Amino acid sequence: MRYAVISDIHSNLESLTAFFEEIKTLDIGKTVCLGDVVGYNANPNECVELIRKNKIQCVMGNHDSRATGIEPVADFNLLAAHAARWTMDALTPENAEFLKTLPRSITVDKKFLAIHGWVDNTDSYIMGIRDAERNFELMRAMDKPVNLCFFGHTHVPLAYVEADGVIGSAAGAPVKIEKGASYLINPGSLGQPRDRDPRASFAVFDAKKSLVTFHRFEYDVHATAEKILAAGLPERLAERLKLGW
Numbered sequence: 079m080r081y082a083v084i085s086d087i088h089s090n091l092e093s094l095t096a097f098f099e100e101i102k103t104l105d106i107g108k109t110v111c112l113g114d115v116v117g118y119n120a121n122p123n124e125c126v127e128l129i130r131k132n133k134i135q136c137v138m139g140n141h142d143s144r145a146t147g148i149e150p151v152a153d154f155n156l157l158a159a160h161a162a163r164w165t166m167d168a169l170t171p172e173n174a175e176f177l178k179t180l181p182r183s184i185t186v187d188k189k190f191l192a193i194h195g196w197v198d199n200t201d202s203y204i205m206g207i208r209d210a211e212r213n214f215e216l217m218r219a220m221d222k223p224v225n226l227c228f229f230g231h232t233h234v235p236l237a238y239v240e241a242d243g244v245i246g247s248a249a250g251a252p253v254k255i256e257k258g259a260s261y262l263i264n265p266g267s268l269g270q271p272r273d274r275d276p277r278a279s280f281a282v283f284d285a286k287k288s289l290v291t292f293h294r295f296e297y298d299v300h301a302t303a304e305k306i307l308a309a310g311l312p313e314r315l316a317e318r319l320k321l322g323w
């Protein structure tokens with residue numbers, strides 16, 4: 079089975095629609111989403127409905143929990159809080175209910191773990207080797223330990239590898255999944271990339287070949303930016319999309 083792993087769609091309908099076109103030639107059996115379906119951009123309902131319609135397995139992100147009132151927006155920065163409140167108003171009751179019931183983590187087909195932030199916390203960021211080390215420990219401490227985990231939240235595609243007690247990180251290159259080593263992999267963001275590359279980002283895990291590859295594609299970022307302005311969302315959210323930041 080070949081899995082597409084996506085994250086941080088953030089109500090970006092143009093990139094999500096382009097993603098479905100993009101994977102038509104990639105022989106994908108299942109798509110898994112690492113959370114933050116909504117927030118920042120202007121099409122929350124359309125994005126949730128595409129996730130529901132395509133029966134995509136999805137975990138909850140910190141923006142999904144704020145936009146549905148599970149947790150307060152008080153700890154968000156001003157831009158994120160503004161967008162979360164706007165999203166809360168915009169979501170239909172059915173779509174809000176769908177987001178509210180998302181699990182915090184999923185083990186997909188007994189093959190890999192899907193989370194948003196940390197293994198045990200939706201809101202924390204894996205930012206560097208020390209955070210990765212803690213999360214590798216959490217993966218080993220699970221009832222059914224896994225050696226492969228996909229995480230989101232930072233919007234930066236990156237792989238951490240732990241082998242023989244040493245942890246390294248790499249961006250962009252394919253990652254061969256070996257027995258005896260552990261992997262924490264971020265596919266990057268579909269809807270708001272933050273590595274100075276505005277192209278949408280996702281990963282493919284080929285379970286048969288034990289190989290993870292990173293993918294980028296262009297989408298109509300100007301249309302998404304226009305919608306942000308038309309919706310009355312902060313102008314900076316439109317600008318950062320074009321910069322990939």
Ligand code: ZN
Nearest residue numbers: 086114141231
């Ligand atoms: Zn996010």
